[in-house]
Amino acid sequence: MPELRKDPVIGRWVIIATERGKRSTDFHCTEPEITVNSGHCPFCGGNEAKTPHEILCLREPGTAPDSPGWWVRTIPNKFPALMIEGDLDRQGEGIYDRMNGVGAHEVIIETPEHHKNLADLEPHHIEKVLYCYRERMIDLRKDPRFKFILVFRNHRSSAGASLDHPHSQLIATPIVPKRVKEELRGALNYYNFKERCVLCDIVHQELRDKERIVVENGHFLTFTPYASRFPYEICIIPKRHKACYEAITNDEMGALAQIVKSSLVRLKKLLNDPPYNYIIHTTPFSLPKDLRDYHWHIEIIPRITYVAGFEWGTGFYINSVIPEEAARDLREIEV
């Protein structure tokens, strides 16, 4: 069972993944491994038997579960960071605090094709991926042990991907993570002061200023944040207030698929298929779905610079590309 341990100074929880226990020689400095499709990729179409049983799958009518014929397939992670069984069993160890690593860890395989990436898929296919995110959130919300779900995507090994077959991941956590609490607290402070959602205010200012806009459609806006930490960092946000991703309508999902595609293609073309992380920021389960002070969004961080001692020590970042110039470069890409 993995263990959650809390840093006694800063209050940050860490997952000690005892089951995946590694040895010091596993970390000897070598080049990052490039995984290639050797025909044995467990996420490829035809290899369904190599994975745990599917939880949610969009597949051609008449095809059987765990067999070919699918478009998007959600499965439990075979090497989960958190385990689905058991109770938290919170305990002290002297001044320290721990609990069991209970949670859900699932993989959304985005296509049976190994070499098609999310940026290469058609919007109607991306829509199926976005649909799986929503349906799994709605389902996992029913488990009272879970407080929050993070949907994320690591593209390429230097962004943390261990398999190069296109996939997203979802982790349901038994506590609201530190980063999420900070964001909610910041948004609430703003709301208390202004009586407006800070992210709605950002949308309005970006639409007015225009210089940080990358692309937009009827429902969504992609822009480079004013205080971007990383070169070419982007944010995709609904234009109208909506607190949680789960409340997305089918109509909006079509528009989101379109802008995700356009945004990823721009990053891919401009930066030569960079490693990136994408993260859906949404509300914890304990908050009302129509919360007025928070607004869900997707953050995409190209991983093309190194995080160094200054960033670790201060939480500040040094960004060598002006966000307005990053937006212009991305806007000018032909899609």
Next chain:
Amino acid sequence: MPELRKDPVIGRWVIIATERGKRSTDFHCTEPEITVNSGHCPFCGGNEAKTPHEILCLREPGTAPDSPGWWVRTIPNKFPALMIEGDLDRQGEGIYDRMNGVGAHEVIIETPEHHKNLADLEPHHIEKVLYCYRERMIDLRKDPRFKFILVFRNHRSSAGASLDHPHSQLIATPIVPKRVKEELRGALNYYNFKERCVLCDIVHQELRDKERIVVENGHFLTFTPYASRFPYEICIIPKRHKACYEAITNDEMGALAQIVKSSLVRLKKLLNDPPYNYIIHTTPFSLPKDLRDYHWHIEIIPRITYVAGFEWGTGFYINSVIPEEAARDLREIEV
């Protein structure tokens, strides 16, 4: 002039380094550059004319400034993240906040020899480096524009080093960074509850539990933190309460040099000279030097794993090495 911009949700400041402006093609995915000593390294002995004038230098008696004959040499960073001249000039831009990027950015060149790393230097030489940290902090504290100093070290390019000649850096910031505030707030909360310094309590528990100790001497302790975020992360801490690094005595500096050497040699031998960041955590200038609720320490993070979407989205970390096993591995290395 670099610009500081504030994220309106989370309150994090970002340095937009406009002077170092990069273009998208600078980030095309390629292997990290390995810098080698081609005889042109500006930090090497003999090349003193290639750097800005030295600020503080420990050198052989009778040798002239900016000439050979030195052991440790502190200079202004030629490409500073923050600029020493000017005022903050805080302003709003609609809902956003900005100020000028004012601060100090210095480089402590640890040796004139290109291929000697900190782990290879003798303790009496490391002591000179530690001495420069202290003296620069004492001096920069006099500038009322500065609120905090971070001393850090990036080892190898994948930890963010842009030159491989051994050096530390120091950045004086015009505001107390987010990460520092969080740590101080956590320590204060603990003090308000327990009437004891949380870091003193950690020292006591580590000395009693023993299983996370890597090495110790009369003044200092190196241990793997209970909630380590990264495999083989270590912390070097004074055994007796002391809030700020500047208050270190000459006696303690000798003991610190010895334990820094021993700790770095262990990491180097066990993990095959891994990239790492080291960071001195100390108090901001506004707090009394004898603050009771905080305790300075050095954090050393080997950069042997990737930070991925889950970590960015939650602030949680997944560590695949149990801290007690990491301590045992490091303890068993012969130094």
